[in-house]
Each structure stands twice: as structure tokens, then as C-alpha cells.
Amino acid sequence: MTSPAEKAQSLTPSAIHAAYALIQPYIHRTPLLTCKTLDTIASTPQTPEALVGTPFEGQTPACPKFHFFFKCENLQRIGAFKARGAFHALLRLIEERGEEEVKRRGVITHSSGNHAQALALAASTLNVPAYIVMPRISTPSKIAGTRSHGAEVIFSGSTSVEREAVVAEIQAKTNAILVPPYDDFNIICGQGTTALELEAQYAEQQAGSKTLNAVITPIGGGGLNAGVATYFSDKQTKVFGAEPSFEGADDCRRGLLAGKRVEAVSTLTIGDGLRTPVGLLNWEVISNKEKVEGVYAVTEEQIKAAMRLVLERMKVFVEPSAVVGLAVCLFDEDFRRLVEREGGDEGWDMAIVFSGGNTTVEAISKLYG
Amino acid sequence: MTSPAEKAQSLTPSAIHAAYALIQPYIHRTPLLTCKTLDTIASTPQTPEALVGTPFEGQTPACPKFHFFFKCENLQRIGAFKARGAFHALLRLIEERGEEEVKRRGVITHSSGNHAQALALAASTLNVPAYIVMPRISTPSKIAGTRSHGAEVIFSGSTSVEREAVVAEIQAKTNAILVPPYDDFNIICGQGTTALELEAQYAEQQAGSKTLNAVITPIGGGGLNAGVATYFSDKQTKVFGAEPSFEGADDCRRGLLAGKRVEAVSTLTIGDGLRTPVGLLNWEVISNKEKVEGVYAVTEEQIKAAMRLVLERMKVFVEPSAVVGLAVCLFDEDFRRLVEREGGDEGWDMAIVFSGGNTTVEAISKLYG
Numbered sequence: 001m002t003s004p005a006e007k008a009q010s011l012t013p014s015a016i017h018a019a020y021a022l023i024q025p026y027i028h029r030t031p032l033l034t035c036k037t038l039d040t041i042a043s044t045p046q047t048p049e050a051l052v053g054t055p056f057e058g059q060t061p062a063c064p065k066f067h068f069f070f071k072c073e074n075l076q077r078i079g080a081f082k083a084r085g086a087f088h089a090l091l092r093l094i095e096e097r098g099e100e101e102v103k104r105r106g107v108i109t110h111s112s113g114n115h116a117q118a119l120a121l122a123a124s125t126l127n128v129p130a131y132i133v134m135p136r137i138s139t140p141s142k143i144a145g146t147r148s149h150g151a152e153v154i155f156s157g158s159t160s161v162e163r164e165a166v167v168a169e170i171q172a173k174t175n176a177i178l179v180p181p182y183d184d185f186n187i188i189c190g191q192g193t194t195a196l197e198l199e200a201q202y203a204e205q206q207a208g209s210k211t212l213n214a215v216i217t218p219i220g221g222g223g224l225n226a227g228v229a230t231y232f233s234d235k236q237t238k239v240f241g242a243e244p245s246f247e248g249a250d251d252c253r254r255g256l257l258a259g260k261r262v263e264a265v266s267t268l269t270i271g272d273g274l275r276t277p278v279g280l281l282n283w284e285v286i287s288n289k290e291k292v293e294g295v296y297a298v299t300e301e302q303i304k305a306a307m308r309l310v311l312e313r314m315k316v317f318v319e320p321s322a323v324v325g326l327a328v329c330l331f332d333e334d335f336r337r338l339v340e341r342e343g344g345d346e347g348w349d350m351a352i353v354f355s356g357g358n359t360t361v362e363a364i365s366k367l368y369g
Numbered sequence: 370m371t372s373p374a375e376k377a378q379s380l381t382p383s384a385i386h387a388a389y390a391l392i393q394p395y396i397h398r399t400p401l402l403t404c405k406t407l408d409t410i411a412s413t414p415q416t417p418e419a420l421v422g423t424p425f426e427g428q429t430p431a432c433p434k435f436h437f438f439f440k441c442e443n444l445q446r447i448g449a450f451k452a453r454g455a456f457h458a459l460l461r462l463i464e465e466r467g468e469e470e471v472k473r474r475g476v477i478t479h480s481s482g483n484h485a486q487a488l489a490l491a492a493s494t495l496n497v498p499a500y501i502v503m504p505r506i507s508t509p510s511k512i513a514g515t516r517s518h519g520a521e522v523i524f525s526g527s528t529s530v531e532r533e534a535v536v537a538e539i540q541a542k543t544n545a546i547l548v549p550p551y552d553d554f555n556i557i558c559g560q561g562t563t564a565l566e567l568e569a570q571y572a573e574q575q576a577g578s579k580t581l582n583a584v585i586t587p588i589g590g591g592g593l594n595a596g597v598a599t600y601f602s603d604k605q606t607k608v609f610g611a612e613p614s615f616e617g618a619d620d621c622r623r624g625l626l627a628g629k630r631v632e633a634v635s636t637l638t639i640g641d642g643l644r645t646p647v648g649l650l651n652w653e654v655i656s657n658k659e660k661v662e663g664v665y666a667v668t669e670e671q672i673k674a675a676m677r678l679v680l681e682r683m684k685v686f687v688e689p690s691a692v693v694g695l696a697v698c699l700f701d702e703d704f705r706r707l708v709e710r711e712g713g714d715e716g717w718d719m720a721i722v723f724s725g726g727n728t729t730v731e732a733i734s735k736l737y738g
Contacts, residue, residue: 311730312730315448362737364734368731
């Protein structure tokens with residue numbers, strides 16, 4: 001077996017280009033939106049009161065300047081970037097094993113929701129049977145979405161360990177081929193096409209006159225962040241990651257601090273797409289300082305505040321997981337100082353990946369009711 | 370004084386073009402979006418159960434085919450189409466009375482919210498003082514939005530009569546010039562630019578090969594519908610209107626049935642932008658069968674169901690008032706039969722104006738919690 005460190009060597013920008021060529025007919029080129037209101041809010045210093053209880057208490061709040069470019073993967077097929085990775089993984093599987101074998105055995109995965117729907121869509125599009133293991137407490141819209149693509153849904157507990165046990169059980173019965181949700185070369189390459197697209201769209205909008213300073217994405221299992229970091233690894237654009245801090249969901253940030261990947265997480269953060277620990281291969285990329293500049297964590301209240309702004313002011317429907325990157329830009333004083341320092345008067349042109357929009361009005365009612 | 374019937378003669382497509390030339394630098398060209406999921410849902414017959422208790426009970430549900438084009442005025446400045454009319458009215462006022470007089474006296478209006486924010490924005494942009502009379506029960510985000518543009522907000526009761534009384538009181542003190550929310554030639558022409566833009570965008574998307582079959586807009590005071598109907602009055606595109614039926618909010622539909630405009634309405638429909646009776650001038654246009662083909666009404670539950678689909682499936686953030694047109698397409702069996710009959714196998718290319726997106730997560734919690 002190739003080790004994660006060896007496999008990570010093959011994660012190159014050209015692997016992302018190759019993935020894009022393969023999946024392009026199946027995915028949406030989601031819009032890259034701007035929003036002056038959010039630029040203004042993020043470019044206004046926080047109040048001194050907001051810094052009380054933080055290491056920055058009593059200091060002058062930072063005054064960074066942001067020009068945001070929102071990559072709206074909530075408008076991707078199945079409502080999340082996961083469609084990219086799922087189509088890529090399945091197309092490669094068919095390429096490698098042959099259509100006959102893949103159709104005969106089918107595919108299986110476990111997912112808190114978006115990867116489940118994504119694999120279900122890819123499988124139904126390519127006429128492959130799909131078995132999806134989902135936590136019992138998944139958002140009902142995600143369960144319904146998965147079933148609507150003809151996949152068979154099997155329920156499990158919430159932790160990675162519980163999910164994997166159910167997967168093994170079903171595999172023993174069906175011989176279905178596992179398509180992992182994030183810790184996988186082909187999944188990472190598929191998710192990385194988000195970066196390729198947003199860079200091209202940014203260049204179109206700026207008429208090629210500027211370079212994108214930075215991009216921030218959510219980190220759950222880390223497929224999106226690792227893919228985006230791979231794509232930008234030979235470019236000047238800096239890559240950052242964002243996580244919820246609730247009940248230790250910031251496993252990646254904590255792992256980076258400790259110099260060692262955190263292997264298990266048990267959290268019920270409202271960012272339900274971000275409850276998993278970072279995968280082994282993903283960790284190889286994200287822990288590489290030359291690829292990812294830093295990972296920041298935000299509280300549940302900060303996620304809610306960012307989500308409210310996106311809904312009410314930008315009028316774009318997103319799920320809580322999608323806005324952790326924006327929440328870092330708005331509320332993380334450490335990150336805001338970095339942007340003030342490095343961006344100066346011009347500020348940063350900064351892409352924020354809205355990873356998905358699969359939530360419900362009932363879930364919103366629970367959050368804000 | 371010119372009568373409404375005489376004034377209506379001047380409401381021509383060229384008046385809309387003239388308005389557009391004037392306001393274009395100040396407004397957004399909002400996107401015209403499509404959504405296959407909503408096309409599919411609307412093109413699926415209703416269940417027989419859904420027709421129980423309606424005049425269509427026991428009959429075969431209609432099978433219309435819709436291809437929707439959503440004009441997203443929720444992404445307009447201040448989050449609603451009202452920015453068009455307000456800028457147009459104020460620019461004309463300055464043209465007619467001179468900048469000095471308008472700046473000295475200021476402008477005043479009453480509005481349930483979106484016109485308030487729109488006039489506040491136009492006034493602050495053009496450096497004119499603004500007094501805004503708002504019902505005490507207006508959505509907090511709309512009150513905050515109005516104040517954020519530097520306008521002075523004065524509260525009143527909810528009915529048109531109560532609002533107008535407060536306006537008169539403030540006018541007596543300030544000599545401010547009234548900019549009516551909807552019953553006004555310049556306002557109607559401004560709102561009508563929505564139609565001009567969406568027709569151009571439709572032509573771009575279809576490469577000019579087809580004609581838009583129909584457009585439906587919400588009707589509150591009727592400015593948007595009258596403006597859109599004016600623009601399309603010399604074209605083949607049919608114009609329809611949509612209202613809530615709750616507590617008699619469907620004053621326009623009832624007026625058309627009775628052959629006489631309904632003069633007062635007192636309703637607390639969740640479509641809070643649609644609580645006003647149709648204006649006199651607007652009525653002249655909307656009651657003209659050559660301009661508006663028909664007006665339909667939907668229940669509060671139907672509005673909620675349509676809004677849920679737009680939020681959860683289309684991922685676009687809209688206010689309840691915005692979706693009454695979509696609700697008609699989804700649930701009004703009479704209208705669905707018309708589209709089945711006239712659209713046949715090809716169906717209708719149908720534009721739906723999403724009038725605004727000014728709601729809050731708290732309001733959504735109240736609706737669905």
C-alpha cells in the first residue's frame with residue numbers, strides 16, 4: 001500500500017485539471033458572487049466589547065479591508081460541492097474497474113448528508129446501484145434528497161466509528177465498492193475543481209488585472225480544503241481553512257497546534273457537514289505549511305451571525321457549515337490582524353467557498369426561533 | 370386634474386424605456402435565473418387530494434408544462450424592485466421642480482417597508498431629506514434598513530387610512546413632497562423597467578429564438594404589475610397578477626369580478642408587501658383586459674409552501690410576498706388548466722418576478738417553527 005505521504009505527492013494542480021476535464025459535463029459552473037454590504041461589514045473594525053474575553057481584549061480592533069468573492073457551491077448539483085468529488089470518484093472507478101464490475105457490485109458510502117446525496121446522484125446518472133449509510137439524526141431534507149436519487153439509505157449512529165461499522169456490514173452482504181466521503185485521492189481532486197473554476201471566474205471579473213490574494217474553505221473531512229490547496233499549490237493565492245470550535249469540532253486546528261492529526265471527534269456542531277475528523281491523506285496536504293497557511297475556528301454564535309448576514313443581506317440560502325469561512329473573516333481577530341497587516345490599504349481580494357445550501361426552514365427555526 | 374383614465378393613456382412602453390434610461394446608473398440589473406427542480410415540480414399534476422374542497426374536486430388534475438425564468442428583484446438594491454420606482458420618481462421630481470426646491474422641502478412617503486427603504490436610499494443618494502411613515506408592525510429589518518439610509522422614520526397604524534393621516538400631519542409641519550408608494554405615474558414607469566430588463570435577459574438566454582409566453586407578478590398596490598403590463602402592452606407576452614386571499618387581500622381579483630375597484634383592505638397576510646388596495650391609476654391598467662389577462666389568489670399555506678421550495682430547493686432568499694406568482698403556478702388549478710390548454714406539449718416559458726427578499730430568520734422561524 002502507498003502511504004498517505006506518498007499519495008499526497010501525486011496531488012498536483014494537473015491532477016485537478018484532469019479531474020475537471022472528466023466531470024465538467026456533469027456539474028454546474030456555480031456563480032462567483034460579490035456583495036458590497038458584506039465587504040463593508042467585514043471591513044469595519046469589531047467593537048471593543050466584541051473582544052472582551054479574547055486575547056485581544058483592551059487592544060485596538062483590527063481594520064482589515066476585504067473584497068469578497070463568494071463561490072456558491074450551494075447552487076451546485078445536490079446543493080453542495082460534494083457533487084464534484086462523487087462524480088470524479090465514480091467516473092474513475094468505472095475507468096479503472098470497468099463498467100460491468102462497478103454496475104454489478106454497486107457503490108457504498110457513509111456521510112452526514114451532502115456526500116450521500118452526491119454519490120446517489122452520480123450513481124443514478126451513471127446507472128450504478130448505491131447504498132448510503134447515513135446518521136439517524138441527518139437533516140430530513142438530506143435523507144429525502146438521497147432517496148430521491150434512487151439510492152438505498154441505511155441508518156447508523158453519528159460517530160465515524162459507528163458509521164464505518166454499518167458500512168462494513170452492508171459490504172459483507174453486497175460486495176459494494178466503497179467511495180469514501182473525503183479521505184481519497186479522487187474525491188480530493190474532484191473537490192479541488194472548485195478552486196480551478198473560481199480562479200477562472202475571478203480572472204474574468206477582474207479582466208485578469210489582479211491576483212486573488214486568498215481563499216478560505218470549511219474543513220470537515222478536509223477534502224474541499226485539500227483539493228483547493230492542491231490547486232493553488234504552485235500559485236500566489238494563499239489558502240486558509242475554517243472549522244467550528246464547538247465540542248472539539250476544530251480537530252484540524254488542534255492537530256496543527258499539537259503537530260499530530262486528531263483521529264476522532266464527537267461533536268454536534270450546527271455545522272453538520274463539519275463533524276468529522278480530517279482524513280489521513282487530507283491531513284498530509286493541510287498540515288503542509290506551504291499549501292495551507294492557517295486554520296481558524298469559530299463559535300456556534302459566530303456561525304449563526306454569519307449565516308444570518310448571508311441570508312438576510314446577501315439573500316443567498318446557505319447551510320451553517322457553508323459560512324464558517326466568512327465567520328472567520330468577520331470575527332477572528334487574529335485572522336483580521338493578518339489581513340490588515342498583509343493587505344494594507346488595498347486589502348485582500350478573498351474568495352470564500354460557500355460549501356452547501358442543504359438546510360430547511362425547520363432547521364432555521366430551531367437555530368433562530 | 371387629469372383623471373386616472375386619462376393619465377393611463379400616457380402609460381406606454383416608450384415611457385418605460387425613458388424611465389430605464391434615467392434610472393439605469395442607480396439600479397442593479399438583477400439576474401434572471403432558471404431552476405429545473407421547480408420546473409419539474411410545477412409540471413407535475415397536483416394530487417387528486419389537493420383538489421378536494423375546490424371546484425375541481427374529483428376531476429383529473431391539470432398537467433401544464435412550465436419553463437420558469439425567475440427575475441430576482443430580491444437581489445435589487447434595498448432587496449426589492451421598489452428601488453426602481455423610487456429612483457425614477459425622485460429623479461423626475463428633481464427634473465420638474467428643480468434640485469433646490471426638492472432638497473429644501475424633502476420627500477415623504479408611507480410604506481409597509483420596501484418602498485420606505487427604496488425612497489430612503491434614493492433620497493440619500495441624491496442628497497434629499499426623507500421622512501418615512503411606517504406601520505408600527507413593520508418587519509424590524511425593514512425599519513432598520515430605512516433608518517440606515519439616514520431617513521427619519523415616523524410610526525403609524527397599519528391601514529392605508531391610518532398611514533395617510535400621519536403623512537398629512539408631517540407634511541403640514543415640513544412641507545415635504547409626497548412620493549406615493551404605488552399609485553403614481555412615475556412609480557409605475559420605474560417598476561415597469563423590471564419587464565424591459567427581463568425580456569432582454571430572456572432574449573439573450575434563448576438567443577432570440579423564442580417569445581416569452583407569460584409573466585406573473587405580485588399585486589399589492591399594483592405598481593409592479595401595472596408597469597410590467599404597460600411594457601408588454603404592445604407585445605405577445607401575456608401578463609398575470611397574483612395576490613394572497615387571506616382576509617380579503619385579493620382586493621384586485623375581487624374588484625375585477627365585481628367590475629369595480631375595492632377601495633380599502635384590512636389584512637395581515639404573511640405577504641406583508643401586499644396588504645394595500647390597488648391604486649386608482651394602477652387599476653386603470655390592471656382592469657384593462659388587453660393589458661392584464663387575469664389575477665389569481667393563493668392561500669397563506671400555498672405561499673408558505675412556495676416559499677419553502679424557493680429557499681430549500683432553489684437556495685434563493687425571498688420574502689413571502691415574492692412568491693405569490695409561483696404559488697399560483699404551482700397550486701391554482703384554474704391557472705394550471707389555462708397553461709395546459711394554451712401551452713400544450715411545449716408548455717409555457719413563464720417569467721416570475723420575485724419582488725423582494727426583505728425578511729429575517731426570526732420571521733421565518735415564526736412561519737415554520
